[in-house]
Amino acid sequence: MTKALTDTDLIIAGGGLAGATLALALARVVPELRVTVVESFPLSPEALxxxxxxxxxxxxxxxxxxxxxxxxxxxxxxxxxEHATPIHHIHVSDRGRFGATRLNAQDHGQSALGYVADNRWMGLCLMRALLATEVSWQAPAEVVGMTNTPSGVSVRIRKDGEEHSLTGQCLVVADGGRSSLREQLGFVTRSEDYGQHALIANVSTAEPHRFTAFERFTEAGPMALLPHGSPARAENQSALVWTLTDSALEQVLALSDEDKCRKLQERFGWRLGRFTRIGECHHYPLKLITVDEAVRPGVALVGNAAHALHPVAGQGFNLALRGLITLVEQFRRAVTEGIALGDLAILGEYQRLHRQDWQQTVQFSDSLIRIFGQSLPPLALARDTGLVGLDLVPGAKRWFARKAMGTGGRKPVIASVDAVKEPARHDH
Incomplete structure (x- = not known):
């Protein structure tokens, strides 16, 4: 027997970084909306x-x-x-060739080009902030189905071994790139397999990172080292994203930690001295996943459920975040104009506004993979010339910097949160 839960206005399937950020933004911008987050992991005091x-x-x-x-x-x-390591410099290079370009935050009038933050810390900050809002949670629970109704949607939730129903105006799917709910609701995805895996680990080096992010393109695939650790001191720890073919991944995983460091040294070089430690390794297959139509009456996809990118340019979560704020703007418009949240006039406009951003970001990330994946001498020469050109031509360099800083597209405006807006700061 299906049990009815208290109805709500908006249901968010997934309480990870995307779902929690959306819930917090709605609580700040449209506090009159009743928001319910359905999350599969339990929430407990130990998690905070x-x-x-x-x-x-x-x-x-x-x-x-x-x-x-x-x-x-x-x-x-x-x-x-408090635990976000700033990126003051970005160094992009092509292994074994002369092409390179460098970005410096001070050249663009900023205290940093970006930051690196632990996922768990981000989740903890979001949960602490959400505890002070009226957002409600169903956890552990999962959304297992949805049907449209004259007034919005009826969502089926499995919780404690029983099925419950929850009615609202709209469902937002934010349960990640492997969203089973997306598939169940019939959204069609386009997937392009890069034939590569990303190996993720933290590493230590003999030399400090000096708050520099390295993007290193090699004939075996790109790799990135991002400054990690203290936000105030340039330490010796970096976050590694290492692109490997399927066969190379198996070989690397079979190595001892010492041999992993030696292999990494061969691929990256000596810009940070000797690699002295590599931590626990995680890995996942690399695919470009997009959804042609990310909205339908009463339902919208966000974050990795709507698009998953190659991590080469570090744009995935930043693109998702801009999309979330665009959706919040449309929900605020719906409340102001008295339109249902799930109306296609609202969700379609969200998709239209966000589409240009994700198309440009996908093109930017995908083109880097294709350009730097070519080893033919004429193409390699043209690539190196392009990197040098980026380093020498101010206009080209500003364009590249805007892409890297996530400021090159449409900038969403959240005008109604002045009460919580923080004063401008200058990091040291």
Whole structure:
């Protein structure tokens, strides 16, 4: 027997970084909306410790400068910045060739080009902020189905071994790139397999990173080292994203930690001295996943459920965040104009506004893979000339910097959160 839960206005399937950020933004911008988050993992006091102790093996996310501005608007940046390592410099190079380009934050009048933050710390900051809002949670629980109704949607939720129903105006699917709910609702995805895996780990080097992010293109695939650890001191820890073919991944995983460091040294070089430690390794297949139509009456896809990118340019979460704020703007418009949240006039406009951003970001990330994946001498020469050109031509360099900083597209405006907007800060 299906049991009815208290109805709501908006149901968010998934309480990870995307779902929790959307819930917080709605609480800040459209506080009159009743928002319910359905999350498969249990919430408990143990999940919100008083003191956060960063782990060496913590997974992390690259945050563009534009994402910092959004989190400032939401009143969350002062907390996030406690454990967010700034990126002052970006160095892009082509292994074994002369092409290289460099970006420096001070050249663009910013205190940082971006940041690197532990996923667990970001989740903890979001949960602490959400506890002070009226957002309600169903956890552990999962959305298992949805049907449209004259007034919106009726969502089926499985909780404690029983099925419940929850009615609202709209369902937002935010349960990640492997969303089973997306498939069940009949959304058609386009998937392009790069034939590669991303190996993720934290590494230590003999030389400090000096708050520099390295993007290194090699004949075996791109790799990135992002500054990690203290937000104030340039330490010796970096977050590694290492692109490997399927066969190369198996070989690397079979190596000892010492031999992994030696292999990494061969691919990356000596810009940070000797690799002295590599932590727990995670890996996942690399695919470009897009959805032609990310909205339908009463339902919208966001985050990785709507698009998953190659991590080469660190744009995935930043693109998702901009999309979330675009959706919040449309929900605010719906409330102001008295339109149902799930109306296609609202969701279709969200898709239209966000589409240009994700198309440009996908093109930017995908083109880097294709351009730097070519080893033919004429193409390699043209590629190196292009990198040198980026380094020498101010206009081209500004364009590249805007892409890297997440400020090159449409900038969403959250005008109604002045009460929680943080004062401008200058990091040191």
């Amino acid at each position: 410790p008083e003191d956060y102790q960063p782990s060496y093996d913590a997974r992390s996310t690259a945050l563009a400068w534009g994402s910092r501005l959004i989190f400032e608007e939401l009143g969350l940046w002062s907390a996030l910045s």
